[in-house]
Amino acid sequence: MTLTWMAWTWQTAAFFCFIAACLVGMVIWEWRVPGGSPRRGILALDTTRGDRLFISLLGSAFINLGWLGIAGPPLWGAIILSLIYAFCVFRWV
Amino acid sequence: MNEKAPYQKGWIFVIPVVALVAFNAVIPLMTVVNYSVQETFGNNIFFFEGIKWFQAVLTSDRFHAALGRQLAFTATILAIELPLGVAIALAMPRKGPWLSVCLVLMALPLLIPWNVVGAMWNIFALPDIGLLGKTLNNLSINYNYTQQPAAAWVTLIAMDVWHWTSLVVLLAFAGLSSIPDAYYQAAKIDGASPYAVFRYIQLPKMRRVLTIAVLLRFMDSFMIYTEPFVLTGGGPGNATTLLSIDLVKVALGQFDLGPAAAMSIIYFLIVLLVSWVFYTVMTRKEEA
Incomplete structure (x- = not known):
């Protein structure tokens, strides 16, 4: 079975x-620091590490x-903005 | 010693589900992502195009129009079905022989396949032979859903309300049934009005099931395809071409797999975002 139909x-x-x-x-991370680090951040949401990753990826x-x-391509600006956004989510949300 | 071990092997039982989800969801999703960055003319030959299709979809008036129609449809049916469903559930008897009759009547529309619902309403609303269409025209109301966009929208919304309000009713009724009598007795002793009983007892107790109802109805209506396709086929013109109908036109009608895949991913992300927002907002107050 080849995976050519998936057009990788x-x-x-x-x-x-x-x-x-x-x-x-x-x-x-969970293995090293169990429990998921639940907290209530600036959005008043109860989040764990997994929630924060989901919010970061979706955002x-x-x-x-x-x-x-x-703005159109290239997307370097968007990628930098996404990294800043993800950092903020993991730090404060 | 009744303490459970901190580490269990329960995750082994999850492996079959993970494998099943991988085959029926993750692998097709990966394929869609792969298609979204390529062009193909068939025969499994692909040309890399990068983010071109995403830009094309995001700046396309056709996509914006279909998305606008989809949002309008979902907002309208949620605004009708939720209050109506709760009202019917409140009006239903809590016990006795009529309860079974009501529950069966409510469950009936949910048992009918989607394409049959579309075909039923298609015939029912036809202006020349359908019971609804013919009656309205005999009452001097100019109604022809095959030619008038407004009539097509009204018919589409009426069909969805007919088909799916029962789901909200059954969920709301389940929520109401779970309220212990002691709450009502306490309210009676306090001399609470029917509105106060609804506002401070029934509605808070229904919050969880109504969350599920909103999520189910949002996702289902946002992804609706079969019923509007059978009823109007997206017409007249493009008046009822919802996002899913437009997507199928692009993917299967035009065989533009790249743009269709990009559109699918954007569609999926919107559903994911709105579902997450609904769920978060509606469960936050409960936990606070």
């Missing part, structure tokens, strides 16, 4: 490897889509 490209493979690396990283997707729809 190295760019999409790298994207999914990044997502998988995030999940593996979260598993290792980053919309930052990139918004950038693409308004």
Whole structure:
């Protein structure tokens, strides 16, 4: 069975490897510091580490889509903005 | 020693579910992501295009129009079905033989397949032979959902309300049934009005089931395809071309897999975002 029907490209493979690396990283983090670090952040939401990763990834997707729809390519600005956003989410949300 | 071990092997039982979800959800989603950055003319030959299709979809008037129609449809049916469902649930008997009759009547629309619902309403609302269409025209109301966009919208919303309000009713009724009699007795002793009983006892106790109702109805109505496709086919013109109908036109009608995949991902992200926001907002107050 080949995977040619899935039409892989190295760019999409790298994207999914990044997502998988995030999940593996979260598993290792949980293993080192169990409990998920629940807290109530500035949005008054009760979040764990997993919630914060989800909010970061989902928000980053919309930052990139918004950038693409308004400013167009390249997306370097959106990627930097996403990293800042993810840092803020993990630090304060 | 009744303490449970801190580490259990329960996760082993989750593996079959993970494998099943991987096959029916993750792998197709990965394929869609792969298609969204490529162009194909068939025969499994692809050309890398980068983010071109995403930009094309995001700046397309056609996509904006379909998204606007989709949001309008979902907002309208939620605004009708939720209050109506709660009102019907409140009006239903709590016990006795009529309860079973009401529950069966409420469950009936939910048992009908979606394409049958579309076909039923298609015939029911036809202006020349349908019971509804013919009656309205005999009452001198100019109604023809095959030619008038407003009539098509009214028919589409009426069909969805008919089909899915029962789900809200059953969920709300389940929530009401779980309220102990002691709450009502306490309210009676305090001389609470029917509105106060609803506002401070019934509504808070229904919050969890209404959260589920909003989420289910939002996701289902936002992804609706079969019923409007059978009823109007997206017409007249593009008046009822909702996002899912437009997506199928692009993917299967035009065989533009790249733009269709990009559109699917944007569609999926919108559903994911709105569902998360609804869930977070509606469960936050409960936990506070």
